[in-house]
Amino acid sequence: MKLLFVADPLESFVIYKDSTFAMMREAQARGHSISACEPRHLRWVQGEKVSAVTRNIHLTGDKNAWFTETGQQRADLCSFDAVLMRKDPPFDAEYIYATHLLSQAEREGAKVFNKPQALREHPEKLAILEFPDTIAPTLVTRSAQDIRDFHAQHRDIILKPLDGMGGVGIFRVREDEMNFGSIIETLNLSGQQTVMVQKFLPEITEGDKRVLIINGEPVPHCLARIPQGKEVRGNLAAGGRGVVQPLNATDRATALEIGRVLAPRGLLLIGLDIIGSKVTEINVTSPTCFQEINDQAGCNVAAIFIDALERAVQP
16 A cells, blocks of 8 residues: 555654554555655645645664655645544644645545544544543533632632643642632633633543544553653653553443444544543544553554554555
């Protein structure tokens, strides 16, 4: 297969932990060719098809110079067997515009994973609203008073922006309400921006579990990201320690329930964030943790994913 990865700049990859790199490595090992571009390289011109300046690459196995570029050209996206949208958040206007171009590429015959329409319709914080029985008490609002009322009810809460990743912009407010007003103003921009508020889950001390779902089926191991020191965030980017665990029966049942709803919509790869037994986010843009699970448990998530991708592109 000819694969095109729409991703962040290759030079920014941290390959020992990057899941897109793991996908590329597995694909190349099977003889598939790999090209890459960034969303900013996408273009549509009347009378032409959606195209991009693409870089043909070969993985070297050298951790310091991990790829060589074997060519560069403008190519129609529909000329590839599969296009993988792996751009990290923020889920901003430019991201949305890129998905519209990818939808046009689909109309021209391209096969895009995850499906662009599904990416638009399942923003990672808000996608949980479809599954209220699986989540902790949650509020989505611009209103400072709504946030204060929610805190008065639950006493210990987490506030976070809707477009972030890696734990950036997440605040905890306890009963003492320290800096509460300032936190609200910072996140909701004095009522101009919508935020998410959730009841604090003390089970976070046992880890914020990343549960991967591939074509509707849960991966048998998850990565519990455990906060360190006085940090409330388990995200690896925020210093959390990753511990791979077998998927327990409750989380597997939750993942099956959500996967069987979302996979048919074109979400080949999903990453649930689960604290205790409660889903806190549904990640669909560029779910990670492939390499940590493989390194600690010997579960080759990239192989499971490429297996599913190969089946998905079969005529």
